[in-house]
Amino acid sequence: MSTTLITNIGELTTNVSSPLDGAVPIGGARPDSRTVSGDSSASRDSISRSGHPGDRFGTLTDAAVLIEGDRIAWVGPASEVPAVPGGYLEVDAEGRAVIPGFVDSHSHIVFGGDRATEFEARMAGERYAAGGIRSTVAATRGASDDELRARLRGFLDEMLTQGTTTVEIKSGYGLDVETEARLVRLAAEVTPEVTFLGAHVVPAEYADRGDEYVDLVIGEMLDACAPHSRWIDVFCETGAFTVPQSRRVLEAGIARGLKPRVHASQLGPGEGVQLAIELGAASVDHGTYLSDEDVAALAASDTVLTALPGVEFSTRHPFPDARRLIDAGVTVAIACDTNPGSSFTSSMPFCIALAVREMGMTTAEAVWAATAGGAAALQRDDIGVIAPGRRADLVMLDAPTRVHLAYRPGVPLVKKVWKDGVAVR
Ligand code: NIG
Ligand code: FE
Secondary structure, three states: OOEEEEEEEEEEEOOOOOOOOOOOOOOOOOOOOOOOOOOOHHHHHHHHHHEOOOOOOOEEEEEEEEEEOOEEEEEEEHHHOOOOOOOOEEEEOOOOEEEEOEEEOOEOOOOOOOOHHHHHHHHOOOOOOHHHHHHHHHHHHOOOHHHHHHHHHHHHHHHHHOOEEEEOEEOOOOOOHHHHHHHHHHHHOOOOOEEEEEEOOOOHHHOOOHHHHHHHHHHHHHHHHHHHOOEEEEEEOOOOEOHHHHHHHHHHHHHOOOEEOEEEOOOOOOOHHHHHHHOOOOEEEEOOOOOHHHHHHHHOOOOEEEEOHHHHHHHOOOOOOHHHHHHHOOOEEEOOOEEOOOEOOOOHHHHHHHHHHHOOOOHHHHHHHHOHHHHHHOOOOOOOOOOOOOEOOEEEEOOOOOOHHHHOOOOOOEEEEEEOOEEOO
16 A cells, blocks of 8 residues: 655645544554544644644644545644654655645536537627537537547546546436436446436427426436436526426436436526425535525525536626625535536636635635535535545645635646545646
């Protein structure tokens, strides 16, 4: 098993207020992905000297992280690294910042073609409409598995380079049984976080027959896609699916053992958020147009609101007010929503910069939303934090603080990336 020490970290963001909660002794039993246990009380005092007490982002200065195999084994002051039998590979961060790997909990990266012309028209004043999805459906149906796979892997590579270590991937550009099944199968080759989104939009051949298309989605299409998927999603919006149609889709998915997540209130206000909460969705995504009732219901629920600021950037809609949400007690995540229509960025640093500049978040809140927030939106507790027993997914920035992610927008600040303990960049 390989052991790596990252030391001389100028600013470490752990996302846990006490990084030693759940510590496991060096060389001790390895917890599985969902359980962290044990204690390391010997180092607790030294953490409070180097950490920021009461800081929910778990910020440490002059810190070190020890990685054993695919897990984090120890976190603490660089001056107090424990002895490791057998030694370790040492990586000197030279005062740089280290954060958890980004968890991008919303993407649509299995598709053919692109829509650069549509984007350019929008920048010249055209409005974004859900119907544009249909042109990508035509290009996706016409692409071979190998073409789609090569494209998909290219996007993943692009994401990893920018610090994203976990990606959720949706289907939704097939919209017939055969193509939707191809898309979830291709996604399942590269991530466990696969979402069946057969209810993305009503395809052209079902024009004006939305209810019949929903019958297909919850029948034969769900049968073909459920075995390869963890999640069920629906675009609950004017121009896509009504609230009753969305309910049918989500309830059918839940009955098949899939967990719900919902696209809602992207283009205007609606009842999708309330439906998502009622059905216990892990996340409701977009939330660009939220009523006070939506915000209160989200705050009282376990449903995460996943903001997708690349969409507002690229469709010229107003950015959601994350300050209002956070102050009300809503858990907010940030994701890229990489897709050829509404948001063709794969850069979590870019979305963090937008969230800070346009959505009223502090940089610490935006980094939390892009890491621990994404993990919450995927109901994962093995990622999104840097703590003993968790997956060793980390990003070293070529900057002394996480603030630089928003302060230096557009600059490639990701210096090194570890995924499952392996230095991949
Ligand atoms: O999340 N909102 C629905 N689906 C995508 C857009 C897809 C497209 O325009 O191709 C989204 O923004
Ligand atoms: Fe989306």
